[in-house]
Amino acid sequence: MKIIIFFEYGKDFFLFWKTAHFLKIFRFFWFFFVFEFVRYVVFDFVVVVFFKIKNYFKRSEYEKAREELFIKKPFISVISPGRNEGENILKLVKTLHEQTYRNFEIIIIDDGSDDSTPQICRTLLKEGKIAKYLRNDIRGGKASVANLGLSEAKGDFILHIDADTSLDRDAIEKIMIPFFIDSKIGVVGGNVKVRNATENLCTILQAIEYLKTITVGRTVLSQLNTLRIASGAFGVFRRDIIERFGGWDVGPGMDGDIAVKIRKLGYRVYFEPKAVCFTSPPKTFKALIKQRLRWSRSLVRFRMRKHRDIFFPTENFYFSNFISFTENIFYSVVLDLKWLVYITDMILHFPSTLKYILPANYFLYLMSNLFQFFIILWFSERKKEELKLIIYLPLVPIYVGIFMRLLRTYAYFQEFFFKTSYQDPWNPGKVSKKAKEIGI
Amino acid sequence: MRFIFITDDISLKIYCEGQKIEIINPEKVNTEILTNYEAVILDTGNIQIAKNVLREIRESEKEEVALKPVLIFDPQEMADEEIISVSDGKVIPGKIEEIIPLTENILKLYSKLSEFKTENYETNIMVRILRFLYTRQKKLSPVISTFSKFGYFYPIVAYQFQEIQDFRVYEILARMESENLLSGTFLDRIHFCNKCHSGFMNFREICPNCRSSYLKVEDLIHHFPCGAVYPQSKFLVGEQLICPKCNKILRHIGMDYEKPSSIFECRSCGATFQEPSVEVFCLYCRSKFPVEESIIWDIKIYELTPGGENCAIHGLRFSIADLLKDKLEFVEYGLFKKFISLEKERKKRYGNESSIGSFQIKNFQDIYILIGERKNELAIEIAEIIKGILRKSDLISVLNESTFLILLTETPPEKAKIALERVKTEIDNVLKNNLTFQGKEFIPQISINVAPVDNFSLNTIF
Numbered sequence: 001m002k003i004i005i006f007f008e009y010g011k012d013f014f015l016f017w018k019t020a021h022f023l024k025i026f027r028f029f030w031f032f033f034v035f036e037f038v039r040y041v042v043f044d045f046v047v048v049v050f051f052k053i054k055n056y057f058k059r060s061e062y063e064k065a066r067e068e069l070f071i072k073k074p075f076i077s078v079i080s081p082g083r084n085e086g087e088n089i090l091k092l093v094k095t096l097h098e099q100t101y102r103n104f105e106i107i108i109i110d111d112g113s114d115d116s117t118p119q120i121c122r123t124l125l126k127e128g129k130i131a132k133y134l135r136n137d138i139r140g141g142k143a144s145v146a147n148l149g150l151s152e153a154k155g156d157f158i159l160h161i162d163a164d165t166s167l168d169r170d171a172i173e174k175i176m177i178p179f180f181i182d183s184k185i186g187v188v189g190g191n192v193k194v195r196n197a198t199e200n201l202c203t204i205l206q207a208i209e210y211l212k213t214i215t216v217g218r219t220v221l222s223q224l225n226t227l228r229i230a231s232g233a234f235g236v237f238r239r240d241i242i243e244r245f246g247g248w249d250v251g252p253g254m255d256g257d258i259a260v261k262i263r264k265l266g267y268r269v270y271f272e273p274k275a276v277c278f279t280s281p282p283k284t285f286k287a288l289i290k291q292r293l294r295w296s297r298s299l300v301r302f303r304m305r306k307h308r309d310i311f312f313p314t315e316n317f318y319f320s321n322f323i324s325f326t327e328n329i330f331y332s333v334v335l336d337l338k339w340l341v342y343i344t345d346m347i348l349h350f351p352s353t354l355k356y357i358l359p360a361n362y363f364l365y366l367m368s369n370l371f372q373f374f375i376i377l378w379f380s381e382r383k384k385e386e387l388k389l390i391i392y393l394p395l396v397p398i399y400v401g402i403f404m405r406l407l408r409t410y411a412y413f414q415e416f417f418f419k420t421s422y423q424d425p426w427n428p429g430k431v432s433k434k435a436k437e438i439g440i
Numbered sequence: 441m442r443f444i445f446i447t448d449d450i451s452l453k454i455y456c457e458g459q460k461i462e463i464i465n466p467e468k469v470n471t472e473i474l475t476n477y478e479a480v481i482l483d484t485g486n487i488q489i490a491k492n493v494l495r496e497i498r499e500s501e502k503e504e505v506a507l508k509p510v511l512i513f514d515p516q517e518m519a520d521e522e523i524i525s526v527s528d529g530k531v532i533p534g535k536i537e538e539i540i541p542l543t544e545n546i547l548k549l550y551s552k553l554s555e556f557k558t559e560n561y562e563t564n565i566m567v568r569i570l571r572f573l574y575t576r577q578k579k580l581s582p583v584i585s586t587f588s589k590f591g592y593f594y595p596i597v598a599y600q601f602q603e604i605q606d607f608r609v610y611e612i613l614a615r616m617e618s619e620n621l622l623s624g625t626f627l628d629r630i631h632f633c634n635k636c637h638s639g640f641m642n643f644r645e646i647c648p649n650c651r652s653s654y655l656k657v658e659d660l661i662h663h664f665p666c667g668a669v670y671p672q673s674k675f676l677v678g679e680q681l682i683c684p685k686c687n688k689i690l691r692h693i694g695m696d697y698e699k700p701s702s703i704f705e706c707r708s709c710g711a712t713f714q715e716p717s718v719e720v721f722c723l724y725c726r727s728k729f730p731v732e733e734s735i736i737w738d739i740k741i742y743e744l745t746p747g748g749e750n751c752a753i754h755g756l757r758f759s760i761a762d763l764l765k766d767k768l769e770f771v772e773y774g775l776f777k778k779f780i781s782l783e784k785e786r787k788k789r790y791g792n793e794s795s796i797g798s799f800q801i802k803n804f805q806d807i808y809i810l811i812g813e814r815k816n817e818l819a820i821e822i823a824e825i826i827k828g829i830l831r832k833s834d835l836i837s838v839l840n841e842s843t844f845l846i847l848l849t850e851t852p853p854e855k856a857k858i859a860l861e862r863v864k865t866e867i868d869n870v871l872k873n874n875l876t877f878q879g880k881e882f883i884p885q886i887s888i889n890v891a892p893v894d895n896f897s898l899n900t901i902f
Binding site: 091094095098100166167168169170173195276278381382 | 679680681689690691692693694695
């Protein structure tokens with residue numbers, strides 16, 4: 001009986017769309033065609049093709065830069081701030097000692113850990129596997145420990161890496177090369193992927209999301225010179241630049257904040273997809289929600305509040321910064337609200353045809369995700385492993401299109417009206433209180 | 441106070457009000473001249489000359505000269521640790537009067553020493569060391585020197601031996617500690633060569649197959665996807681790691697691959713192994729031996745015990761060896777060692793099993809306090825015990841006043857041990873019976889050790 005109903009519905013569905021006029025189709029899916037398809041399918045594809053072609057023709061320049069890196073061998077300080085990350089630090093240090101580029105020191109900065117982290121780090125120090133172990137007995141927040149690491153660092157470049165991250169063997173070599181191609185690059189962010197990708201549904205969805213938004217998304221923005229974030233999980237900064245503004249300000253959203261400061265000084269924020277690192281993302285949806293609310297709030301706090309001067313024609317005005325912020329706010333905040341408008345529009349004006357519109361909408365998003373996924377694979381150095389994720393693609397439109405969108409909208413609302421980020425326990429209360437007082 | 445200033449620089453003049461200071465060239469220094477002065481001031485402008493003079497003073501047969509206060513005149517800070525350790529302080533130009541109290545103190549303590557004479561070579565050295573430490577009221581610390589084959593060096597003790605690089609320096613100090621004359625504080629542990637006692641040795645990993653030290657060590661890589669396990673060099677293609685079994689690139693340790701252990705490859709014979717042997721190569725005599733056969737010695741900082749201080753003042757007046765020398769026939773130590781060499785040869789040729797044993801009475805100083813006038817009776821009793829148990833063919837030699845070495849010919853170690861245990865038990869009883877007074881029991885501390893004759897060295901026997 002159920003099969004017959006489903007079959008009948010299928011027949012009606014195809015008949016409905018077969019007879020639908022082009023303008024009518026556009027009316028039903030204006031949101032997808034006007035915004036999402038153009039921005040995330042057509043635009044990404046064009047830029048990625050352009051990027052690949054450019055790389056092909058500039059491969060000798062790339063090789064020359066690589067040679068220059070190994071001739072000049074700049075000294076890098078790898079600083080890794082963290083709290084209660086003992087076991088992860090072991091993994092991280094192990095991968096650092098496997099690097100093809102070796103001229104670096106490792107500085108671990110402990111933000112008042114109360115587990116076995118101090119013992120583990122002191123053993124690593126004794127064994128000569130790290131250069132320094134610094135510790136704040138009283139927790140001061142991530143920015144404070146990162147700045148402590150910066151003050152103790154001796155390198156010409158500062159590689160900031162999260163303690164729960166580990167690197168591919170050639171990651172440091174790859175992330176350093178762009179500095180020898182373009183002297184205007186101030187920071188290079190690495191390609192962050194999910195370590196325990198197939199652990200559960202939560203990590204699987206994040207693994208696909210990271211590939212979409214980081215591997216492809218940041219490549220596109222970087223090529224357009226509108227990238228406004230260098231991942232804190234794995235990013236290298238020129239020391240002379242980072243010292244000009246005294247290191248990191250209070251987070252959350254430190255990565256985005258510091259990248260914007262670098263842009264304001266007129267330097268480029270670059271993304272290197274070949275420099276791969278792996279991180280452990282939240283393993284439960286509850287932890288994921290907490291993390292994403294924090295990330296999304298920082299967009300309002302930093303882009304719309306702290307760095308709003310980017311929109312005004314001051315002496316440090318850069319058109320690329322203006323475009324970057326506008327694109328970011330438009331596609332994150334405005335479109336989220338527009339999407340609600342679209343849904344309302346459909347419910348109010350086409351209540352009887354929703355049963356055809358929603359599945360078709362889902363189908364369009366699925367197809368665009370599939371297309372994007374092939375772009376991802378084109379980029380990937382682990383094609384075979386990442387191809388396995390394709391069977392989870394049908395869940396992505398719901399995860400990215402609905403779940404994440406609602407989460408973001410809620411976070412913007414919280415931060416915009418209640419400045420919730422200042423109550424986030426991610427920072428010690430005393431630090432957030434002070435940050436709120438001085439408005440950063 | 442009369443000082444003598446030893447210098448080869450005739451332009452140097454030092455003056456101290458109220459004190460007589462005469463200058464002499466180092467070449468003219470001799471024992472007779474030095475006895476005419478209370479203290480010596482030594483110019484260290486030429487380090488080697490200064491060392492020679494210091495050694496001549498400290499090794500002098502005349503105790504009065506050997507223990508004389510020696511101050512160094514060292515305006516250019518040339519003196520090394522060796523000179524500082526055997527001298528008594530520095531003379532500061534313009535402040536020479538500052539050395540007077542120090543000199544007077546040494547001389548005052550020296551005046552407390554009673555006259556002591558013994559024919560025993562080692563006893564003489566022991567008393568000399570005790571007296572030096574007592575008159576200076578200081579600790580005996582080693583100096584680190586690359587010129588000494590031991591690495592650590594006790595100059596004041598070494599000067600008492602004919603050959604400065606004599607391992608007996610360490611043995612005598614250990615014995616003085618075991619006899620409670622000195623107490624030692626641990627400073628370092630050192631490995632000595634079991635042939636020449638040098639401390640300069642190269643500890644090296646060697647191939648268990650051909651004993652070559654030309655080894656290459658490599659990490660082993662385990663590639664998770666295909667299970668391949670090979671040395672890293674098999675994976676290395678340029679900078680990349682590529683699996684020789686499945687051709688995949690290894691990108692990320694912990695995710696694609698692991699390094700579970702390492703493997704050694706001998707570049708001489710090609711053998712591969714995970715646990716190399718460890719061998720010691722003596723840089724001094726060039727002998728090679730397994731690391732466990734090296735002599736492990738604790739280097740210590742020594743200081744006088746109350747008993748040592750007493751012996752410094754009064755001398756080691758009691759010697760079990762002296763007590764027994766008329767009753768037992770002792771073989772001189774040098775000759776004794778020749779007998780041992782002969783016995784070793786005999787064993788090689790005929791397979792005879794002979795043993796060497798040691799017998800030591802550790803608290804012999806307590807015996808000295810308790811024995812009183814009955815020492816002759818006691819000596820006879822002890823001698824009778826030894827004669828009764830040992831055979832005429834067994835040889836006894838005296839190592840020092842309380843330690844004897846016994847060569848038991850044609851006796852395997854287990855039987856030799858039984859014999860020496862009997863000697864120990866019976867002497868134990870004699871000492872207990874004779875030296876227990878007014879209910880206060882005397883407990884002798886006697887130790888014995890036995891080793892096969894071909895394994896003889898003072899380390900195996902103690």
